[in-house]
Amino acid sequence: MLAQVSSKTQNSNTTFTVRGSVIESDTKKPITNVNIEVNGGSYTTTDFSGNFRIEVKKGDELTVKHKDFETVYYIIESNERITIEVKPSADELQYSKNKYSRTNPILFKSLIDSAETNLKKDAKKSIQFIEKALGTSNSAQENSEAYEVxxxxxxxxxxxxxAVSNYRISLQNKDANVVKLKLASAYKFNKNYQESLQTYNRINKKELSNWQLVQLYEGLGDVHLLTMSYEASINAFKEGLKVAQKHAISSKITDLNSKIAQVYNASGENKKAEGFFNESLKLANNQNKKRAVEEKIKVADFQNNINNYSSEIELRKEAIKYIKDIQRDSIIDNKSDLTLQKQNYKIGSAFALKKDYVNAIPYLKKSIEEADDREDIIVQKDATRKLSEVYRDAGEFDKALVAYQSYVDLVDKLYTIKEQEISQAARFSKDIVAKQNRILSLESDRALSESKYELNIEQAKRQKLIIYSLIGGLFLLLVAAFLMFKYIKQQRLANNLLALKSLRSQMNPHFIFNALNSVNSFIASNDERTANKYLTDFSLLMRAVLENSEEDFIQLEKEIELLKLYTKLEHFRFQDKFDYNILIDETINVSEFVIPPMLLQPYIENAVWHGLRYKKTKGFLEISMAQTNAEEIKITITDNGIGREKSKALKTENQQKQTSKGMGNIKKRVAILNAMYKDKVDVYVDDFQDAEDTGTKVIVTLKKD
Incomplete structure (x- = not known):
């Protein structure tokens, strides 16, 4: 069964109720007990009339599930009435054993052509054509072609x-060098570098065409570059270049010159890299505009790498002229480097590195506008952050703050988009694996049917055919089990990563709010110098936090720097409430330990805000790190504040109704990270002393990798 969604838009608010119904398309009968949920956590079901209502926010993803039709996913844009009509699928493939009889080869070819036509448009549809083609296949040659596609x-x-699995199945049906080259390349993309090298080296070079021979050497060079075997990479690329030059394969001559330059650049031989880049740039200018601009951008990146910003800027300006012409004739994806927003951002960054802020600002603003028009939030975020830094370095702190606040908003927006992309990618991967398993099952059934057909013709070969069929079926089941195991493992990892991202995105919102209020109070009291000093330290801390926000663990040395800076800021605001001391055992090799970013900050924040801040006399905060044995260190945070119980008693009625998520988030992060990395972190919280000012002690045990 298939479902079709339609909606009637009404007024939209920040939080609103969506109403809808689920009905059969032909009879208009309501469907009851349909599961309705949103990614924010709300859940309901349809009633006896097929109706539902659920609380949502704009951008939430609505998921509609029922055992009798395909799951529906819908992004909420406004307060709207949603109607989901369910109808039988006209495109659903039906298989029966009589379809595996001998068929017309013209039909097989037509199905393969249809699969190739839809390859870049619709993966599911393309795979369906392959399923049909395998159902009509009449030979090992046709099987090989179908699995290759x-x-x-x-x-x-x-x-x-x-891809690796299917290329191998294709080769099992028929040995072909073109498929071996594709298999080696797929191994490379899947990061099976040794298998890729072995596959390339096993190919008989004498059997290859000139073009295929160049592909082989280019593939070898790519794999050696990825494994940082620079000498082997250069040798492979140069062998490919000799073949390309000998047989005048112009496009490959340009590509290989460029790749040799990239290897020299990666290995630090900039002079040699510059020579080959100049050659590739000259050759590319004689080809089409797109190839020319691609090479200009590569050379511009190289000029940036060697700090030749003036040449970089000129090359990117030339590239922009070409890009404008290219965009008139074709659609350029935001992931491509051939976009105006990316090149203007890099020009602005180059001017900033030259400390030419007057020229940097217009290009960064232009990049932000273009990225906004093309909905390229990644470039928009990076350009906004760079603009804030340029304003700051130019001394325009008010504009820097405004730009930085825009950057923070874009980061939050990007997190939401990335979470949705992860969810959609997981569903896509699940659907693809399901279709692959169906194909493998179809192949197993087809093999068994053909074996029965052969048994009716040649009774003498019965035992042999049964054995081969069982072996083939077992192999296919093993492949299917392996793919399912890998998918489940990837799904579990994706879920953990998504949970960590969600928890990290909730860190320190009230600290940022309080810090900005402090800056506001300094400005209101005409203490501009103090405000600027505080804002500078605060921006350094926020920049470091955001840079580390994508990491599960960072070096302990970086966490210590963040810790010192954060404690300094809190002491700056409450100098009359407490003094502090940070003690780090000199025997600790901080480069050997890693720690979840900002793990310790919430405990220090609790000590200051809920313990020391309410103390009548001046309190003291101590942070110490000591190595207990060769494999672990102990981090202790102690304060002589009023203690946890007294702090709870001082909360207002309204504060008691509000649940702090800081400690809960820390516990969840530690639990997830320990599950992923085998118990690296342990946290213990207890009262510090038995006196009027109880105080609090937090002990964090950190294990080495």
């Missing part, structure tokens, strides 16, 4: 492990 589909949609 299926591997091509998975490569394009970046499902490289599945």
């Amino acid at each position: 299926l591997g091509d589909i998975y490569v394009f949609w970046k499902q490289y492990d599945l």
